[in-house]
Amino acid sequence: MPIVLSHVQIEPLLRARDAGDTSATTSADLGRTETRVTLDDEGILYPTGERLRWEDAARIVKNNSVCFTLSGDEIAEIRVFSQTTNWVRSLYPTQSAPTMLVSGVPMHRIKDTDPWRDTLAKVKTIAPIMGRVLDTATGLGYTAIVAAETAAEVVTIELDPAGLEIARANPWSRDLFERANIQQLIGDAAEIIPTLDAASFARIVHDPPQLSLAGHLYSEEFYRELRRVLARGGRLFHYIGDPNSPFGSRTTSGVMRRLHNAGFARVVRRPEAFGLVAYA
Numbered sequence: 001m002p003i004v005l006s007h008v009q010i011e012p013l014l015r016a017r018d019a020g021d022t023s024a025t026t027s028a029d030l031g032r033t034e035t036r037v038t039l040d041d042e043g044i045l046y047p048t049g050e051r052l053r054w055e056d057a058a059r060i061v062k063n064n065s066v067c068f069t070l071s072g073d074e075i076a077e078i079r080v081f082s083q084t085t086n087w088v089r090s091l092y093p094t095q096s097a098p099t100m101l102v103s104g105v106p107m108h109r110i111k112d113t114d115p116w117r118d119t120l121a122k123v124k125t126i127a128p129i130m131g132r133v134l135d136t137a138t139g140l141g142y143t144a145i146v147a148a149e150t151a152a153e154v155v156t157i158e159l160d161p162a163g164l165e166i167a168r169a170n171p172w173s174r175d176l177f178e179r180a181n182i183q184q185l186i187g188d189a190a191e192i193i194p195t196l197d198a199a200s201f202a203r204i205v206h207d208p209p210q211l212s213l214a215g216h217l218y219s220e221e222f223y224r225e226l227r228r229v230l231a232r233g234g235r236l237f238h239y240i241g242d243p244n245s246p247f248g249s250r251t252t253s254g255v256m257r258r259l260h261n262a263g264f265a266r267v268v269r270r271p272e273a274f275g276l277v278a279y280a
């Protein structure tokens with residue numbers, strides 16, 4: 001895996017150089033682990049042989065809304081254009097796990113929290129996580145990874161292969177590709193879920209793109225499919241968005257009504273996770 005960097009790791013190294021230091025502790029994987037680097041006249045030398053030139057370090061700090069890979073002595077932005085959806089996707093750094101920007105919109109909460117804490121809050125609403133879990137929208141795989149820690153199996157669906165390309169470059173998504181109990185499916189969740197067995201999941205995480213990007217993932221017909229594959233006693237978490245925003249509160253009432261119509265017995269607001277939990 002190449003080195004992955006953002007302004008969060010590089011700013012302190014520029015300060016260390018300016019202070020006259022010749023070595024420093026940093027991270028080569030967006031803060032997951034630490035490593036020691038050498039600072040010399042030309043740039044930053046990593047113990048695995050890669051070199052980041054000072055002019056490239058300055059470029060990373062200047063472009064603080066995207067993460068970069070470093071291979072050899074070349075940097076590249078982690079950004080792709082999707083032929084499937086025509087969406088531009090990029091890996092957006094935070095002080096913790098990065099999020100993915102899809103057409104400029106972050107896929108996780110970053111205000112007053114961070115993408116990893118956001119993920120833990122979502123998954124906690126349907127604890128205990130057990131049995132088989134369906135994750136309707138893979139994204140960076142964070143919900144799938146956290147669910148897989150205690151689930152027997154997680155089946156996760158992603159429409160856009162370009163999304164998985166970004167996830168592959170993200171050190172925080174590594175378990176998505178390495179955990180044996182995560183099964184990845186590529187396609188539209190609305191087409192794949194009808195092919196899955198009835199009552200075959202104990203938990204569902206539904207963390208779709210916003211309503212304007214994927215309206216059919218908020219439809220009563222789709223919710224009927226979620227209800228069908230959920231086993232007796234099962235729980236569904238549905239992310240919606242800030243319940244205090246006009247958009248969030250309007251969407252929440254419509255979603256609650258359609259979930260009831262689709263056969264869920266009880267639907268409970270979970271504002272701490274910006275969503276709802278529906279019980280089979």
Ligand SMILES: C[S@@+](CC[C@H](N)C(=O)[O-])C[C@H]1O[C@@H](n2cnc3c(N)ncnc32)[C@H](O)[C@@H]1O
Nearest residue numbers: 137138139140141142143158159188189207209
């Ligand atoms: C909000 S993100 C999911 C974030 C994810 N839960 C995580 O923890 O990283 C939504 C994802 O759903 C994908 N998506 C959009 N439409 C979809 C569909 N019809 N079926 C499956 N995935 C879809 C998008 O490409 C995007 O990557």
